Amino acid sequence: MGTDSHSLSRRNLLRGAGLIGLGGLITGCGSGFVTGLAGVGAPKNTLSYWNLLGGGDGVRMIAMENAYQQAHESVALNAVVLSWGNPYYTKLSLATLGNKPPDVAISHLTRASILARAGLLEPLNPGELAPFGLTGGNFTPRAWDMAHTDGTLYAIPLDTHPLVMYYRTDVAKKAGLLDSSGNLKNLDSPDALTAALTAAKKVTGAYGGVVSINNDSATPWRVFSTLYYQLGGSVLANDGQDIVLDDAKAEKVLTFIQDLIAKRGLLPSSVDYGGATTMFSTGKAGFYFEGDWEITTFETTKSPFSMTAFPNVFGGTYAVQADSHSFVLPRDPARTDARRQEIFRFIRSMLDQSSTWAQGGHIPAWLPFQTSAAYDKLKPASNYKGVANHVRYDDRAWYSGSGSDFENIMGFAIAAVAAGQMSPAAAISDMRSKLALYANTKSPV
Amino acid sequence: MSTQAIPTAAGARTAVAVAPAKRRDEGRAGWGLAAPFLLFYLLFLIGPTLYGVIMSFFNSSLQHSGLGGFAGANNYSQALTSSDFWSAMWHTVLFTLLTTPPLVVIALVLAIFTDRLARGRWFFRLVFFAPYVVPSAAMALVWTWLYTPQIGLWDKWLSAVGITSPPNWLADPNWAMVSVALATVWWTLGFNFVLYLAGLQEIPRSLYEAASVDGATRWQQMRRITIPLLRRTTGLVLVLQIIASLKIFDQIFLMTSGGPNYSTRPLLEYVYDIGFTDFRTGYAAAASMLYFLVILAVSLVWFFASRSQRKGA
Numbered sequence A: 001m002g003t004d005s006h007s008l009s010r011r012n013l014l015r016g017a018g019l020i021g022l023g024g025l026i027t028g029c030g031s032g033f034v035t036g037l038a039g040v041g042a043p044k045n046t047l048s049y050w051n052l053l054g055g056g057d058g059v060r061m062i063a064m065e066n067a068y069q070q071a072h073e074s075v076a077l078n079a080v081v082l083s084w085g086n087p088y089y090t091k092l093s094l095a096t097l098g099n100k101p102p103d104v105a106i107s108h109l110t111r112a113s114i115l116a117r118a119g120l121l122e123p124l125n126p127g128e129l130a131p132f133g134l135t136g137g138n139f140t141p142r143a144w145d146m147a148h149t150d151g152t153l154y155a156i157p158l159d160t161h162p163l164v165m166y167y168r169t170d171v172a173k174k175a176g177l178l179d180s181s182g183n184l185k186n187l188d189s190p191d192a193l194t195a196a197l198t199a200a201k202k203v204t205g206a207y208g209g210v211v212s213i214n215n216d217s218a219t220p221w222r223v224f225s226t227l228y229y230q231l232g233g234s235v236l237a238n239d240g241q242d243i244v245l246d247d248a249k250a251e252k253v254l255t256f257i258q259d260l261i262a263k264r265g266l267l268p269s270s271v272d273y274g275g276a277t278t279m280f281s282t283g284k285a286g287f288y289f290e291g292d293w294e295i296t297t298f299e300t301t302k303s304p305f306s307m308t309a310f311p312n313v314f315g316g317t318y319a320v321q322a323d324s325h326s327f328v329l330p331r332d333p334a335r336t337d338a339r340r341q342e343i344f345r346f347i348r349s350m351l352d353q354s355s356t357w358a359q360g361g362h363i364p365a366w367l368p369f370q371t372s373a374a375y376d377k378l379k380p381a382s383n384y385k386g387v388a389n390h391v392r393y394d395d396r397a398w399y400s401g402s403g404s405d406f407e408n409i410m411g412f413a414i415a416a417v418a419a420g421q422m423s424p425a426a427a428i429s430d431m432r433s434k435l436a437l438y439a440n441t442k443s444p445v
Numbered sequence B: 001m002s003t004q005a006i007p008t009a010a011g012a013r014t015a016v017a018v019a020p021a022k023r024r025d026e027g028r029a030g031w032g033l034a035a036p037f038l039l040f041y042l043l044f045l046i047g048p049t050l051y052g053v054i055m056s057f058f059n060s061s062l063q064h065s066g067l068g069g070f071a072g073a074n075n076y077s078q079a080l081t082s083s084d085f086w087s088a089m090w091h092t093v094l095f096t097l098l099t100t101p102p103l104v105v106i107a108l109v110l111a112i113f114t115d116r117l118a119r120g121r122w123f124f125r126l127v128f129f130a131p132y133v134v135p136s137a138a139m140a141l142v143w144t145w146l147y148t149p150q151i152g153l154w155d156k157w158l159s160a161v162g163i164t165s166p167p168n169w170l171a172d173p174n175w176a177m178v179s180v181a182l183a184t185v186w187w188t189l190g191f192n193f194v195l196y197l198a199g200l201q202e203i204p205r206s207l208y209e210a211a212s213v214d215g216a217t218r219w220q221q222m223r224r225i226t227i228p229l230l231r232r233t234t235g236l237v238l239v240l241q242i243i244a245s246l247k248i249f250d251q252i253f254l255m256t257s258g259g260p261n262y263s264t265r266p267l268l269e270y271v272y273d274i275g276f277t278d279f280r281t282g283y284a285a286a287a288s289m290l291y292f293l294v295i296l297a298v299s300l301v302w303f304f305a306s307r308s309q310r311k312g313a
Helices: A003-030 A033-038 A055-071 A086-097 A109-117 A126-132 A141-146 A169-174 A190-204 A218-230 A247-263 A273-281 A292-300 A337-352 A354-360 A373-377 A381-390 A405-418 A424-439 B002-010 B020-055 B074-080 B083-116 B121-133 B136-147 B153-160 B176-202 B205-213 B218-229 B231-246 B250-255 B267-277 B281-312
Strands: A046-051 A076-081 A104-108 A155-157 A159-168 A207-210 A285-291 A305-309 A320-323 A325-328
Touching: A046 A086, A046 A337, A055 A076, A055 A292, A055 A337, A055 A354, A086 A104, A086 A109, A086 B267, A104 A109, A104 A337, A109 A141, A109 A155, A109 A325, A126 A337, A141 A155, A141 A159, A141 A381, A159 A169, A159 A218, A159 A292, A159 A381, A169 A190, A190 A207, A190 A247, A190 A285, A207 A273, A218 A247, A218 A285, A218 A320, A218 A405, A247 A405, A247 A424, A273 A285, A273 A292, A285 A292, A292 A305, A292 A354, A292 A381, A305 A381, A320 A381, A337 A354, A354 A373, A354 A381, A373 A381, A405 A424, A405 B267, B020 B281, B074 B281, B083 B121, B083 B176, B083 B231, B083 B267, B083 B281, B121 B176, B136 B153, B136 B176, B136 B250, B176 B218, B176 B231, B176 B250, B205 B218, B218 B231, B231 B281, B250 B267, B267 B281
Parallel strands: A046 A076, A046 A104, A207 A285
Antiparallel strands: A104 A325, A155 A325, A159 A285, A159 A305, A159 A320
C-alpha cells in the first residue's frame, strides 16, 4: 500500500539532493575547489591576503582593500578573513608548511617573532623595501624595533594598539574630574586613580569604572602588565627559558587591583567582555579599561565619551601594554622578485590609507600620517598617540604573545585575584608553577 | 543492523529463489555501495588516528613539517605526571558525573509522563526535543546571557522568589561547572527523552492491562513492567550519555574558556591548548591517546555488560 508514492518521493528526494550536490561542485569550480584538488595555484595576477580583522576594523580594512583594488586593476586582490587567535595562526602556519601560503598576511608583532623563529616568514631586505618608502624612518621606532627578530626585519608594522583609558565625559564632568579646558585631570598615582573612581561611582550610582574579568584572560593581563611594567618589572627573559617575575612588584600591583575591585567595589568583580562594554555605554560605569579598538562600539552607541592614555599609576618610566598589527610575507620558495614588489606596493597602499585605519583607534605606525595635522584632528583617537614609543610588548618566548597560553596563565590568575577568589601571594605562586612548565619545555618552534 | 533489515524486507518475494551466486553478487554490491563511505572513513578517521598514534611518540610541532625528533614514551610520561593533565581529566569526569544521572533520570521521567498522555503528545515531544537541535554556539550564548551577573534573567527570577544573593554562576570556581552542567542538561535532554519514548512504545499495552486486571497499582506496574522492559534502552542511553559527556568541549570552551582560573578546563580543551596554542602536537597526541583509552574502557564495559545481558535474557 502506497509503496509507489513512497519510493517515488524518495527517488525525487535523492534526485534533488544530487542536483544540489552537483550544483555545489559546479560553483565550486569557480572558487578554487577544483584548482585546489588539481594542485594548480590561483591565476598569476591574484594577490592573496589573509587577515584576522573583524568588527569595525574589518569594515575599514575592506574599504582600504577596495581602494587598492580600484587603483590596481591588473591585480585581483583575494582577501580572506579568519577569526583571530588560534584559528588564524594555526591556519597560517599550516598553509605555509603545506607550501600554499597567502602572498601577504596580517600578524601581531608578538606572533610574527614566533613565526619568524619557526622559519615560516621571509626576511625582508632594506634594499628592496627602500624604493617603496618602507624604511625605518617612516615607522614608529618602537614598533619597527619589535618587527625585527634576531636582528632581521620580518614584518612591516601597521599600527600600535595599547591599553587605553576610556571615560564618560558626562560622568567625569559631574564628578569634577575635568579641568577648565574640559580635559581629564591627571590621575598618575594610585590615590588619584582611586579617588577618581570613587567620585565617578557616586555619580553613576553603580560603579566608578569597569574592566572585563569573566571568561577573559587577555584584559586582566593587559591591566596587570601595564601597572607591573610601570614598576619596571619583566616576566620572562632569555626567550622564555627564565622566569624573572618580581614577586614584590607583582604583589604590589595585584594588591592594588584587588583593592579597587574586590575590596572597594569601585569596579564590578564579575563582568564579562560584552557586559563591560554595555556597563560603560549605558553609563553604569564612568571609566573603562581596554585596548583602543572599542572606540567603534562607543561611537556606534553614541555614548558621550573620550579616551586618553592609561595613567602612569606607579609613576616610574611610563609604560603600557600593547601589541601591533603588521604585514608579513609567509615563506614561499616559489615567490619571484616581481611578486614581492607587487606585495610591497600593496603594503604601501595600505599604509597610505592610515587615515582610514586610524579611525579604529589604533595608533598608525606610518609616521607621515602619525605626525600629520589630519591625525591630530582625529579625536579622541589621537589623544594617546604619545604612548606609541613607550609601549611594552609581551616578553619574547615561544609561548607568549597575543592569544598565547602565557597570557592565559597570567590573566586567569589575575582575574581570580581581582574577583577576590585568590590572594595575591597564591596567584603569584600559581603563575610561577604554571610558567615553569613552559620555561622547562624545549621550544617546539 | 540496517544492512540486514533492508534485503529481508525488499527481497521477501524472491527470498526462496536466491542462489548462493546471487547472494555473492549482492554482497559485492553492498561493498560497492559502502565504498565511498569506507574511503572517507579510511582517509579522515582511520588514517589520522594511526598518524596520531605515531605522532604521540615524537616531538611533533605545529610550526614544522614532519614528525620531529623521536621522543619515545616521554610525551606519555610527561602527561601522566602533569598536574594540569590530571586536573583536566578530573574536570571531564566531574562533568560526566554531574550530567549523566540527571540526563538519564529526567529523560525517563519526562518520557513516562509524555507516554501517558492521551492527547497532545506531539507537543511535549517537540518541546522536550527542541533544545537539542540548537547549535552549541547559540546555546552557549543564550545561557551566558541568562547567567550574566546582576542583569541576567536567572538573577532576576531568583530575586523574585526571594533569593537576593544568587551564586556568581560562571565566574565562581565552585559554581562554574555546575552552571555549565545545568545548561547542558536542558540542551541535550531531548535525545535521551526520544530514545526512552521509543522504548516505552515498544512495551505491549496488554501487559499493563493484564497487570491492572490482577490488581497491580500504577507504581507496581512501573517497577515490575516499565523499568525492567526498558533495561536495554537504559543501557544504551547510559553509555551514549557517558561518552557524550566525556566529549565535553564546546560549552565549556564557549562559556568559560576553561576558567575561572582553569577550574573547568576539560581534557579536550587541554589537548586543544597544548596542540594549537602551544604548537606541541606530539604531546597533544599523547594526551588524546590516553583520553581515548578512557573512552575505550567505558565502551568495553558497556559491550560486555550488554552481551551478558543478552545471554541472560
